[in-house]
Structure formats: C-alpha cells, structure tokens
Amino acid sequence: MSYVERHAYDVVVVGAGGAGLRAAIEAREQGLRTAVICKSLFGKAHTVMAEGGIAASMGNVNSGDNWQVHFRDTMRGGKFLNHWRMAELHAKEAPDRVWELETWGALFDRTPDGKISQRNFGGHEYPRLAHVGDRTGLELIRTLQQKVVSLQQEDFADSGDYESRLKVFQECTVTRILKSPDGAVAGVFGYVRESGRLFVIDAPAVVLATGGIGKSFKVTSNSWEYTGDGHALALLAGAPLINMEFIQFHPTGMVWPPSVKGILVTESVRGDGGVLRNSEGKRFMFGYVPDVFKEKYAQTEEEADGWYTDPDHHRRPPELLPRDEVARAINSEVKAGRGSPHGGVFLDVSTRMTPEEITRRLPSMHHQFKELADVDITAEAMEVGPTCHYMMGGVAVDPDTAAAAGVPGLFAAGEVAGGMHGSNRLGGNSLSDLLVFGRRAGLYAAQYATGLGDARPVADDEQIDRAAAEALRPFGAAEAAAGGSGTDAGGPSGSAGEAAPAVPVENPYTLHQELQQVMNDLVGIIRRAPEMEQALDRLAVLRERAERAGVEGHRQFNPGWHLAIDLRNMLLVSECVARAALERTESRGGHTRDDHPDMDRTWRKVNLVCELSDAAGGAVDLHRRPTAAIRPDLLDLFERDELLKYLTDEELDA
C-alpha cells in the first residue's frame, strides 16, 4: 500500500515507560538502531505516577537486607505463584539497576552517610525502597529520558544526526505486530496520532513494554494509555498470556471527588505512619490479619506504634500488609456500613506527623489532595478506597531473556509481562521489575536481532493491507451508516462497511463506558461465578458492537478514532481476565472469589494460559499449564512450616 510510511530498525520498543526506555537504552548501547514508539509525548508515560520507590536490597538503612530476603518477600507477596527464576533475577539485579541510575544523573533521597535512602513498604521485611519524596516514578522516567537524550547527543557528535541510532516516535500507536510467513516477528504496524498517517517499521525484534490494562475498569489509577495494547498485540501475534486473573486493586485510591475517583494515594502514606480507620474511628486492620501473616504483624495499637521508631523490637502495623489484604479489608468495612461519607475509609496522617513532616515527606500527596479535593492532609483524614491498579498477568516470557513464548523476535518487559509477581505484586517491585527486565529484554532483543544477520523476516504486503483496513474501519463504519463516501478518511472501507447500513454506528465512548462498568461490577475486586458468566456474555455483545464503532471527522488527532481502535484491545484482554477468573476456583492474591474464599495449594501448581484460536481475532482459548518447580536452594530460604501453607506435601517431599 503506497500511502503507508515505511522505516527500518533493528529493534523496536513499543512503550516508553520505565521498561521501554530501559530496553531501548540497552539495545542502543549494544550498538543497534533502535526505535521507541509511545502513545503519549516522550516522558509522560504512566511510570511517572509511581510514587513510593524502587525496591532493591542495597541494605543502606538496614544492613540485614540482601537479595535472598527480597526474594523471600516477593514470593510471599505473590503467594508463591511467581516464576521463581524471575523473582530471583529481580532480587539479585535490582541494586545494580538503581545504582546505574545515579550514574545517569538521578538524585535519590539520601541517608545521613550519603547513600541512597530506603523506606519501608508493605510486604517488605526491611526498609528497601529507594525513593525521591513521593515522586520516584517521575525521577525514574526523567532519568531514563535524559539518558536517551545523552545517547542521542553522542550520536549527534558522531553522525550529525541526533536520531541516527535511537529515535522516539512519540504519539504513535501500534495496532499489529507483523510476522513473516514462518511466524517470526518482522516489524510493527501503526499510526501517527497527530496526523493519522499509517506506518510500518520493519524490524526483526520487537519489545513490548506497554504497561497494563486498567482502562478496562471504571475505578482505576491508570491513565488512558493503559488499554492492554501489548497484551492484545501479543495475543494477536500468537503469544500466550498467563495469570490474567490476577489484578491488583490498590487499597488506597481517592474516592472523592468523582472525577478523580481511583487516583492513587501512595502506600508511603502508610509506610510513614498513616493509619486506616472506619467511620467508628476504629483501626480495623487488626481484625484482618490472615493466618499466614499472624506472626509477622502487630496485634495491638501500642505494638504497631512502637514499630515506626523501633522496628527491631516491634512487629509491623497491619496497615502494611500486602495490598490485596488491605484492599479486601477496606472493601469489607465499606460493605458492612462502616465506610466514610463517600464510600471509602479514612486514612489519617495528620494525627501522627507534624504538618512540616507531612509536606516534606509526602509533598505530592499534600498537593494532590489540596488541589483536587480541597482537603488539607496535614489537618484532616483522607477518604480512600480500592482502585484497579496493576495487572500481574501478561505475556508468558522466558525468565532470563524476556522472550515471549512461541513467537521468535517478540519480547516483553514490565507490567505487560507475566509471571514475575505471581498473584500479587509488592509495592516498589514494579519499578525494579521495569529496570531489571527492561534491560534484559533490550539486551536479548539486540542479541537476537544481531544473530539473524541479514536473514531478516519480511512481512507480506497483504498483511499490511489487512492491518491498514482494520485501522481505518471506524471511518468506514461512519461512512457506511451515512450512506456516503469520499470523506478525507482515505483507504477502503473494511468488512463492516458491507454489513453496516442496517445497523447503527456505535459511539466508542459509550462502548468504553459500558465495558468499564461490566468489568468493575462483575469481574472486580470480589468475584462470583454467575457474575463472571454474565460478564462473558456481555463482553461478547460488546465485542460484536465494537465492530461497528464509528467516528466522525478526519484522521488528524481524532480521539474518537483512537478509542475505537483501543477498544479491540481492551475487549480481548477483558475476556481473558473474565475467563481465567472464572476458571480459578480459589482465592489468591489479586483474585478473590466469594464462592471460593480459601487459598488452595493444588491451584498453586497451575498457571492459566490464554491464547487466541487464530490470529485474525478468533475466540480466546484458556488452558492450564503446570508451574515451574522452584529450585531447591531457593526453597531452603523458607521454613518448612511456611512452605506448607503454599506447597503441597508431594511437592515438598519430592
């Protein structure tokens, strides 16, 4: 198709958040020509929203910390469903990834002896999170962005062109991974949001780093970009997704005003002394400590309060339980009628820290509540409730190389990759995940591309034509309904064009709202089989209606069109979530079944895998796959008594 713009690179990275930029930096440092594609402007990725910190066992604050302890915490947090090898690599490499940031100009908060300061966080045994106030994600993204610029400056000095070896295609969306006839990655197809122009980048290696899926839910801390693009692209390219039933609902999102409902209130608020109370003024978390955590958490308020100043002789407050526990507790309190006026609970730091300390340690929280809710957190309690925050599931990858299973040349890192966090992610493990596996994905993508030599896979033109028709279909739908043609949308109308005249064009915004409502109400924080069955029925209807999503206007920066395209991804991913959640008849981490409230050791041995029956977008197939056996020396890091809570007797005796 002549009107499709064409570029060629060695490695294409889809997504410019922490994982994407880290991957791109690595690929470029390996000497390869690298392109980064992102939906927003460069430097605006959702990573900026991360507040708390980067978990890395540097041991700067408590020298007892090391990678083994971090590994243990990560496995506990994920209820042992984590891929042990990813958790191991993550715990081992995180400190190096953090220190490396300093050599690129990052400025973390410091300890008195000048090292990187580390803070406490839920589920972490020691103070472990490298941070900058409560804007760590911004520091991370800016540091990586500036490292990209610095590499571009080097290239400019060499070649006179800043973009000769590393180019950021900002405000572009990828709609398809292109493959050669033998199934290897050949490039990507996408469009420029600003102009609506279509483009192809030929490249033998593609790294997916697109983040999560939160925009399928109504109450979410995620930005508009989180439409599950990478999950869907992988599915459509033939790669399997795992653990899609596990979605983390962050316990503390804003609940008021309505327009900001879901926006995150950082866990550091609790790490630094914030307590949760219900409408009766009770610190209810003491009543929600599950048996597996009983020995590790304080039983009384006195003991919990003592921990903040003397952690060696007190157990930690139950507010710092892993996120899934706290989210469920808040949900229960609200359901029992002990919620705050706007349907949350109270999170209070004002009674425990001086106003100066609050504004110093939690500046952006103070700012956020002041500006958005007119609440002064130095004087009043915040109202908070659970919000859809993080997708534990994702592309099934090789732990060492981040290569997606079954599709040569496809890699995934960060939130879009599955396995690392098991059934629940610990706070702070996300940013370190981005860096550790972002680097690995970039490294192995580069090695793969280099290894191919000149024998690069090529996508046929017919595939490109199909991708173009698919991308332009929303204009076709509008044209068909109007019974006219010849708008400036360009391109042929797709298959919907023939079927459309009798049926109305659907408004993509309406479809999106309905999808969000379905997922929120029926596949949300507490799940029941009949509701999920109902959700699957409604998703099927929505998917059919989405084929007729149509838009007005032209291709230049048309948000309606963009949403119509993103809907395909959200619907696909939502179906995976609902199918996997229906299948797993237990409660574990980010998956809570009202009808199966207990964790079941036999389910730990199972990963649920989603695949598409055919790449054209057929039905989602779900099947079971056994989890990898944990290496014995890693199991030895735990007491047998603890392991018995997670592993079956046969596994332990094997």
Next chain:
Amino acid sequence: MSAYTARFRVWRGDAEGGGLKDYDVEVNDGEVVLDIIHRLQATQATDLAVRWNCKAGKCGSCSAEINGRPRLMCMTRMSVFTRDETITVTPLRAFPVVRDLVTDVSFNYAKAREIPAFVPPKGVAAGEYRMAQVDVERSQEFRKCIECFLCQDTCHVVRDHEENKGAFAGPRFLMRVAELDMHPLDAAAADGGPTRAESAQDDHGLGYCNITKCCTEVCPEHIHITDNALIPLKERAVDRKYDPLVWLGSKIRRRGQ
C-alpha cells in the same frame, strides 16, 4: 452543590485556521476543566483533540490556556469559576497548533537536546556515589518538573518573539542547566572547561531572561524557577565574568603563581 450547565468556549481548528466555538455543557460537583472537556468529547464533539494522561497533575500533558492563563486542565477546579462565567479554553499560544487544544511542542524537545547531559565523575563506580541530602535538595526541587511546558508557553521571550526561539532555551531548560550546575557530582567543568552557568549565558540565552517571573507564576509544581534557578544561574555567570572581587582575587592568585 448540584449539577449546572456551564458555558464553554473552546478553540477548534488547526494550523490552517479556526476559532472559538461555544458549548453548553453539564458540570458536576468536584469536577475540573479536563472533566468538562472529556464530557464534550463524549457527547458533543467526539473528534475534539486534547492531550491528557494522568489526570492528577503528575505528567504535565493537559496544558492549555484557560481564560487566557496557562494552566493544567486537570488541576483547574470548576469551583474557581462562577456559574455564569464563560470559560474559554485555548491551546498553548506560544507553540504551533496541531489541532484543537493540541499544540506542537517539539521546540521543547529540541531544546532539551541542546543541554549537555550529566557528566559522571571519573573514578567513582556505580554504587559508590555519596551525596549529602542538603547537597541534592536544590537540584531535587528542579527535578520535580513535570515538563508541562507552561513556563515555556508563558515566557514572553518566545511567546511574543518567535525569532528568539533559536537562541533561547526557555525557563524549563535553563532550570535544567541550573540543576546540573548544582548537582553535587556533575563533572562537566572538571577538566577546566566552561562551567554550566557560563554556557547558560553563552549558549542557551540566559541573557534574554528579564526575570519577570511568569514562569514561576504558572508553574503547577510551585518550583521557584526564577529565584532558585534562573537568578542563581545569572549570579554564577556574574561570578565568572563581572564580579570585581573575584576578578581581583584571580589576578592576585595568578601573580602569586
């Protein structure tokens, strides 16, 4: 407080031309301007182009001019306006428009590339960096910047004088120079080359700044751009170039050698 209908006037158009268009739109309790723009998109103008991302004042995407003032749409609460007020929303007026509320901000990315990157100190391995908290705090203030480019938009040096865009980096990137100049370990001038402050004046147009402080006024992160970055940068340039005592001191020192 209950829902009411507000009158909005939104600029629609592209580089070829355009104008302000009137809309009547519902407003609910606790909403911000961006919510209203989204409601317009969902109900009356599906193709209304607008950039946004985090909706919490952390990413700096939804910059626009509201009643003539550069602001983030997500951080402008509707309650600051009276109910009978017409609220005018236009794209940033210092940059070329792409469509509706979206502008071409590539000027800023070009300027970012012109500022030499952090130079790591020689002989200090990763993991061995030691910095005191008091020494990093000044640069940390500048690293709060979310790159919304409102300061770049409001600065009259480029807003009112297109021809200055070549020579002037703008407040955001002069602040970046200050950040690196104050970085406790930056080694840019370690081999005796020009300091970052000197290059701010020689290469990045610091002299264009007439410290009228609009950058500071519009900064949604409340960074003291003028007082803590630009003026100190000017003072550091003065150190090297104009200070009588420093000049005398260096003369004497050179004699003594």
Next chain:
Amino acid sequence: MATGTTSSTPSSTPPGTPPSTSPAGPARIAHGVGSPGRAAISAPHLRTDRWWLPPLVSALGLAAFIGYSTWRAFANTHYYAAPYVSPFYSPCLASNCTDMNGGADWHLFGNWWGLSPALLVLIFPLGFRLTCYYYRKTYYRAFWLSPPACAVAEPHASYTGETRLPLILQNIHRYFFYLAVVVAGILSYDTVLAFRDPHGNWGHAGLGTLVLLVNIILIWAYTLSCHSCRHIIGGKLRHFSAHPVRYRMWGWVGVLNGRHMLLAWSSLISVGVADLYVYLVSSGAFDDPRFF
C-alpha cells in the same frame, strides 16, 4: 519605553463578548502569539481577571517615589535636624554640607561641588535598586510592558532582553550590592548618632530615632535579602555539607529573600518617610516628640 501601538484594552471587554473568530481578523498581530502556525486567535490575550492592576499599582508607586525623591534630592535643604540626618543626604560628601556634629559629613569632594550633595551619594542606592532583581521585574512589567502581565502580549516588535548594552549592565548588581552594604553601614552610624540629643549627649530617643531605627532595619533586611547576597553567602557553593555555617546563613538569607518584594517596597517607603520626617522637623513644621 513602550511603544504601545498594539496594546489591548481587554479590561473594558465584558466577559461575554466573543473575540473575533476569523483567523485573519483585523486586529491580529503578525508576530508573537499571532505568528503563522499558532492557533488563530485575534485577541492579544484572553485574560478575564484584573491583570492590569498590579503593574498599574507598581507604576504609580514607583512614580510617586521618583517624584518625591527627585524633589528632595535637588532641594538641598532641610536635611538635617540634629540629631537626625535624612538618609538621602548621608554620607554628605561636599563642602556645602550642613555641619552634622560628628555625623557622616566628610567633605571629600571639596568646595567645587555646588549642587545638592545628595546627588553624590544617591547614585549608590539608586543603582542598587535599579539593578535589583525584584525592581527589574517590576519596572520591566509596569513601565516597559515587557510583558505587562503573564500571557498578555507585549507591544514590542523585537526583544533582546539583557543580552546587550545597555541592559547587559544589569549584571553589575553585584558591585552595587557591595556599595549598598557600605551605605547601609553609614546609615547605621547615623542611627546610632540619633541616640544623642541635639547637643551631642548620649541617652536620647525621640520619634525621629524610632523612624531612623525602623528605616535602617528595613534597609538592612532589604539589602541582605538581595539575590546577590544570597549567592555570595552560600548560593554559589556546590557542597553545602562542607560549609555548614554558610549553609545556615544561606538558609536565613533565603527566608529574607522570600520576602524580597515586601522588603523592597517597605524599605522604599521607610526611606521616604525618614527623609520626610527629617524635612518636617528641620523645617519647623513638626516638633520631634522625645521619649527620654
């Protein structure tokens, strides 16, 4: 100064009036916000608040002070009423100065100087304030309209800021700061002398003593809150941790610096009031009330 050819009068525009939507509207300026490629909006600005008020108030305030001080500086009379000396006339450096009984009347310039002795010294505080970062902001906005207010188009066709003569000379603020410290020292000496009675005996305080005392405190606060001072005290350092004393002093100066605008105006007013007070006492219009 401002050419004012295209400055708008939006204050007279009621909020409901639609600005022209035509991209080539007659009022559209061809540079700045009217440059090709930018959003086609004919109005030079769309602000609906009273943005013109602060520059107007500043302009009036500065004009009033300039008027008053010019008159007083050239008046060459009624600037000493023992034991008080007007800050406009201290130090008094010509032979035609009134005898100040131990005060800062040092006849360094001899008797060839026939004009007001104030003109010899006012250049220093004037230079200090003229190159002060706060005053620069104020008069660039209020008099030069460059810009009149944020996001309000300035009327000039071209702009080079402080990159070339004469405005590049703003960089000599540092020199004036050093001199301003000397002047403040001399005014402090004057204030000490105000604790003598008109005959030179110690242990006196009148309303004039208080006026001079308040004035010198504000002068010092303004001088020390200066950005150059903040820089010299500690701002120039790269590693505060290696200079704990200077770091603390930098913190204190920073607190003052945060109030630089307030101190600039209050010390401007106090210096005028101090002069006026001396004038009133000296001319016999007012009798200095004595506390002890």
